[in-house]
Amino acid sequence: MLGDTSSGTTTAPSPRRRGDYGVDGDFETVSPRGQLVVVGAIVAALAALTAVLATVADAPAFAVIPGILAVALVLGVTSYIHTTRVGKFVVWSRVLGDLQLRGDEEVLDLGCGRGALLTMVAELLPNGRAVGIDLWHADQTGNSPEATLRNAALEGVADRVEVRTGDVTRLPFDDDSFDLVISNLVLHNIPSAAARQAAIDEAVRVLRPGGRIVIGDLMHTKHYRARLLELGLTDLSRRDLGWHMWWGAPFFPTRLVTGWYRR
Template sequence: MSKNRDNSPPPRPRWPRYGVDAPAFPAVLGAAGTACCLAAGRWRPRRNAMATAGAVLLAGTGVYLHTTLHGKLRIWQRELDRAGLTGDERLLDLGCGRGAVLIEAARRLPRGQAVGVDLWSGEDQSGNRPEATLANAAAAGVADRVEVRTADMTELPFADDSFDVVTSALAIHNIPTSESRYRAVDEAMRVLRPGGQLIIADFWPMARKYAAHIGQGTLRGLGPGYWYSGPWLGVTLLHTVKKG
């Protein structure tokens, strides 16, 4: 058996690292929970109420971190499997961030291409920058089929009917006005070819509005694995096939 000449250990395999969604939110949630628990030990008149509030807030923090680090990844694996990709599609991911959905899609496209667009806001995802996305693609072994661009979802730099699938994971709601959010959905439909699939995951009130705006599609709750602290911030999937 051959040995490394300098006797150094073999390099550890690299794994994609996707960061934390809206990192300020769980930080504030956890801090508030901790503060309530500490106050419960000092404030006798409402000790039980403070302790309960602290426990709920800390539990919500744990649920949030599980979703952003593990739960959403497993759910997107399932949903991309359900999409029935044949491997040669061209897929666009809106608000790709550090590539959680983009890279999972690229794994299923050995003869295709996965393109991600983002404005790279660190408020929406920790460490959000194109270099991090490309590093994750390389770590996952799919760099040859992944492309990222800096682009606004409301003005996509692509021709009509140029993608077989368009995805978006909890990104469109970050656009500040409803008019602009609807424009992003319209842009997604514009670049999608007839017969192509639109797959959007967003908070349930938003997903319902997107479906109403385009007048088609099915809505399905994604369950506790996609809760951001609790069911009040649960995520719904909008799926539709563009009519010819």
């Protein structure tokens, strides 16, 4: 049973990654480089306005406003880049290490993307298997099953990683297939509340008795927790993952929902 800490390992996967996991975000309309150019132009315009207002006799006090906005925008972008390139690995290393896996579990990663979370959990499964499923949308740069498998090879876990193309609201797996279901920043991309609930229901359906669900997301985490409670999960918790997973500011934190399926 998952969580039998008497035989589990407390070793966390390394947050230092060899693979290339891209940048998280919505890039379907505007590329990451295009978005960065736009932000740079706005910062430059605010800085220029600050300089102009500072030279006007009656306007120095007003120069503070665009100056503060420019600094806030730079700090927000810096926070975002830190989270997507460094912070999420630091946080999930701790989260996965705290699970104290035995090493022979079968794990499902909902919306695995390029395998950031998938390869980390695979490090803890020398005798297990990590399966990632995704639709490979452009909410991450270079998102594809080939990129995920390349990263698995670079991390030395290709022999225990599998990727599938599929919808998390209609999982192509039998009931009771996995010991652990994990997900990071995926379910909020599902547009309707009914579909998000279907994804939660599917996650529980494929979970074995004694298994655990661990979901990190930006929004709707109260609803996830409530639905998991309705479905019979116990030891439910919901917590903020801290500044390493702020997506630009404290106003956009990531929260973690966890629970046991003790049926």
